[in-house]
Amino acid sequence: MAKAAETTEAAALQPLLDRLAAGLPPERARLAAGLARAAYRRLPAEQ
Structure with missing residues (x-):
């Protein structure tokens, strides 16, 4: 799950x-x- 978050962040x-x-x-x-x-990490997560 963390890997997916990093990929989304990078994109x-x-x-x-x-x-x-x-x-x-x-x-x-x-x-x-x-x-x-x-x-970016401080932004609220999309729901």
């Missing part, structure tokens, strides 16, 4: 992460990706 965040990575230096892109993942 949902990938377009955002791609846009962030295109415009930021690598260290900032990694930081932004971590923040985006943390924010």
Whole structure:
């Protein structure tokens, strides 16, 4: 079940992460990706 959640998370965040990575230096892109993942995990679960 955790693997499915990680896959869903990655699919949902990938377009955002791609846009962030295109415009930021690598260290900032990694930081932004971590923040985006943390924010996504705090969203209420879909019902």
